[in-house]
Amino acid sequence: FSASSPIIRSSIYIGEVYDARMEKAGWNQVDYTLDSSWKTTTVVAGPVGVMSLQLIPSIEQDPPNLPIDIQTLPNNTFIADFGKNLAGYCRLTVKGKRGQVITLRHAEVKLHPPYGPRNGSLYYANLRSAVATDTYILRGDPQGEVYEPYFTYHGFRYAEVKGYTGQLQKKNLLQIPIHASVSIVPLINTSNLIINDLQSRVQDSHLSNFISVVTGCSQRDERIGWMGDASLSSDIMALGFDMHAFFANMLRNIRDDQGEDGSIPDVVPYYRYGGRPADPSWSAAFPQVTYVLYKYYGDLRAVRDNYAALKRYFAELQTQVPQSGLSHMAGRYGDWCMLTPPSPVPISFTSAFSYILNLEQFVEMAHAVGESQDEETYANLVAKLKQEYHDSFWNETHYSRPQLTSYALPLYLDLTPLEQKEMVEVDFLNLLDSSDGCSCPRTGIIGAKYMPMSLSMLGRTDIALQVAEQIQLPSWGHMMYNTEEPATALWELWNGDIEGSGMNSRNHHMFSSIGWWIRSVDGNSTFFWFS
Secondary structure (H helix, E strand, O other), X not given: OEOOOOEEEEEOOOEEEEEHHHOOOOOOOOOOOOOOOOEOOOOOOOOOOOOOOOOOOOEEEOOOEOOOEEEEEOOOEEEEEEEEEEEEEEEEEEOOOOOOEEEEEEEOEEOOOOOOOOOOOEEOHHHOOOOOEEEEEOOOOOOOEEXXXXXXXXXXXXXXEEOOOOOOXXXXXXXXXXXXXXXXXXXXXXXXXXXXXXXXXXXXXXXXXXXXXXXXEOOOOOOOOEHHHHHXXXXXXXXXXXXXXXXXXXXXHHHHHOOOOOOOOOEOOOOXXXXXXOOHHHHOHHHHHHHHHHHHHOOHHHHHHHHHHHHHHHHHHHOOOOOOOHHHOOOOOOOOOOOOOOOOOOHHHHHHHHHHHHHHHHHHHHHHOOOHHHHHHHHHHHHHHHHHHHHHHEOOOOEOOOOHHHHHHHHHHOOOOHHHHHHHHHHHHHHHHOOOOOOOOOOOHHXXXXXXXXXXXXXXXXXXXXXXXXXXXXXXXXXXXXXXXXXXXXXXXXXXXXXXXXXXXXXXXXXXXXXXXXXXXXXXXXXXXXX
C-alpha cells in the first residue's frame, strides 16, 4: 500500500518541499492501522543490471554550525551567515500556525559589485538553474516543530529565510554539514599561517564534494563526477583521507562506463556534459586513481581488477594520436581555467603529457603484478613518446610557448635532453620571477599541480613555497584573503570574486593539488616547522 507523502518534491538542484500537515503519525510502526487514504500499489518492472554490494561509504552528518550572524532585511527576510561554505542543509526549529510557509534559499556569497549592489541580499546567479530552496509548511504543533530535508543538499554559506514569524534566533537555524564517511588524516601544522589556511581550504573543498561520487562542485545545477577534477585531486585526497573504498567504487563506475572501444567519458557516471572519448587529461582519472590506490595503499588487487580495462583504454587512447604525431593529439579542455593572458599551452601539449605520465604509471603497476612482458612493451613506448614529445614541442629555446605550464610538464616527466635541460630550468625560474613581480601560479589546473612539484624536483622548494603563499591575483592566497569574499573553500576560478556568473563555483577542488605538494615536501625544510 502507499499514500501521499509530506515530501511533495525533492531534488538536489531545486530543493525540497515538505508539507508537515500531510504527516501520518506512526506510519512506520508495525502496529499502524491503515486508513482509507492508503491505496494499493502498482507492480512495475524492477531495475536492470547486476546487483552488487555497496562499496562507497555512507553519507554522514558532522556536528551542526550555528550562524555567526543573522541580518534582518525588509519584508521579514533574514540572512543567516554560517561562516563556512560547505555541502549540507539547514535544520529549522519553528513554532507557528498550521499552513504557515517558510522558505530557506541557499547561496555561497552575498551580493557585491560587480554582481550587484552591496545591500545584504544573496547572490544566486552562479547557481544557474539550481533553485536551491527548501520549503516547509507547518502542521501547527503548539510544542514547536523541527525540519531538515530528507533527499536534498546544497552548497552554501548563507541562507535566506522568509515566512518566519518574529525574530529568527541563531539556535533556531543550524547548518548541517554532510559528506561521505571517510576517515580524515590530520592536517600538517606548520609555522606558516598561509600554508595552514590553504590546507584547511583543501580539506573542506574535498569533504564538500564527497557525495557518493567525487563531484566537481557542491552548489550549482551540476554536481557530477568530472574525471579531470578527480584525477588532479586524487593524490592529495588519498593522503588526506581514507579513500580506499571510495576510489574502489569510483573505478568500478569507470569500468561500467567504459565503451566497447575502450574509451572513457569526461564524466562518470556519464549522462550529461562532457563527451566520449574524454579529453586525455580527464580520462587520465582511470589509470591515475588505480595508481593512487597502488602507490599510497599498496593495493595490488586494484591493479589486477582494472588491468585488462586499462590496456583497452590505452589502446583506444593511442588512436587519438594522429599520423601527424603528439603535437596534434586530441583533447577538449587542456590546461583548464587559466587566467589569461598569457594564452594557455595547446591542448595537445597537456593531452600528450597525461598520456605519457599515465603510461609511466602503468609500467610501474605492470612490474608490481609481475606482468614483465607488458612492462617491457610499455616502457619502450614511454621512451619513444618522451622523445617524440620533446621533438614535437621544443622550439630551440623553450617548449610550445614561454609559459609556466610549458616548462613544468616536461620537467616533471624528466624528458628534456641534458644539453637543453639547464637552459629550460633557468628560463623556467626566470619566467616565474618576472611574472608581474610576483611568483604567481599563472597556469590552469594541470600546470597548477605539476609546477610546484617540478620546482621541488629542481631543488627549488623555496620558490615553490613562494608560489603557494602568494596573495596576489592569481593565487590560492587571493582566494582566501581578498576583501570582497574571503574563501573558506577553494574556488573554481582564480578570479571568482570578479569573473561573473555561469561557471564560477566557490567550492571546487580542482586546484586542490597544491595540498599534494604541501604533504610531499621535506618536513625538515628551513621555512616550515612541523608539530
